[in-house]
Amino acid sequence: MNGILRILVVLILGFGACKSDKNKTPQVLSEQTSQEDNIDVRKLQEIKTPSQPYAKIDAPFKDLSTKQKPYLMLTDSIWHFYFALSLKEQAPKKNIYEGEWIDFLENGTYKKGLYDQTTDSGLYYYNSNSKFVELRSEVIDSSSEWDVRVDPDALLLIGTAKYNNNPWQIKLMRRTLFPVRK
Structure with a gap:
C-alpha cells in the first residue's frame, strides 16, 4: 500500500x-x-583558437631556426613563385607573384625578393616531423606557417590557420638563379 x-x-x-x-x-x-x-x-x-596576426622573432624561435640541421631539399636552390591560389578568391589567369623568389639558407635565415632585389629577410624553422615551415620576418611585421610538400622540381606551400594564411596554396619551382624580367 x-x-x-x-x-x-x-x-x-x-x-x-x-x-x-x-x-x-x-x-x-x-x-x-x-x-x-x-x-x-x-x-x-x-x-575558437584566435589566430595570431604575426609573431616576432624571439629568442626561442631564433634558437630553433639557427640550430636546426640544414634540409637540402629546401636550401639547395632558389625557389621561384610559379603560381599562387587563394581558396577564397577566383583563380587568377596569370601568376600574380611573377618575378618573386625565396631562398632558404642553411643557417636558418631566408631571403625573399622580386627579380634581383631583396624585399624581405628573416628566420625560418622547418619541422621535419610535421613538415611545416614557419617564417618570421626581420623587415616587415609578417609571419606565416606552411605545410610543405617537396618533389625534385617543385615546392608546394599550403597555408595553415596559425597566421591566417590558410586559404593560400603556392607552387614554387626549383632554380639556381634569380628570375629575369621578360
Missing part, C-alpha cells in the same frame, strides 16, 4: 510540474531560448 501511495504522489507532482511549464507565455519561453543560444555562442567563441 505504501508503494502505491508513493507512486501516486510522484505522478501528481510530475503532472503539476508539466502543467506549470504550459502556463509560461511564449515570450518567456523565447527569452529563455535566446539566453541559452547566447550562452552557446559565447562558449563557441571562447573555444
Whole structure:
C-alpha cells in the first residue's frame, strides 16, 4: 500500500510540474531560448583558437631556426613563385607573384625578393616531423606557417590557420638563379 501511495504522489507532482511549464507565455519561453543560444555562442567563441596576426622573432624561435640541421631539399636552390591560389578568391589567369623568389639558407635565415632585389629577410624553422615551415620576418611585421610538400622540381606551400594564411596554396619551382624580367 505504501508503494502505491508513493507512486501516486510522484505522478501528481510530475503532472503539476508539466502543467506549470504550459502556463509560461511564449515570450518567456523565447527569452529563455535566446539566453541559452547566447550562452552557446559565447562558449563557441571562447573555444575558437584566435589566430595570431604575426609573431616576432624571439629568442626561442631564433634558437630553433639557427640550430636546426640544414634540409637540402629546401636550401639547395632558389625557389621561384610559379603560381599562387587563394581558396577564397577566383583563380587568377596569370601568376600574380611573377618575378618573386625565396631562398632558404642553411643557417636558418631566408631571403625573399622580386627579380634581383631583396624585399624581405628573416628566420625560418622547418619541422621535419610535421613538415611545416614557419617564417618570421626581420623587415616587415609578417609571419606565416606552411605545410610543405617537396618533389625534385617543385615546392608546394599550403597555408595553415596559425597566421591566417590558410586559404593560400603556392607552387614554387626549383632554380639556381634569380628570375629575369621578360
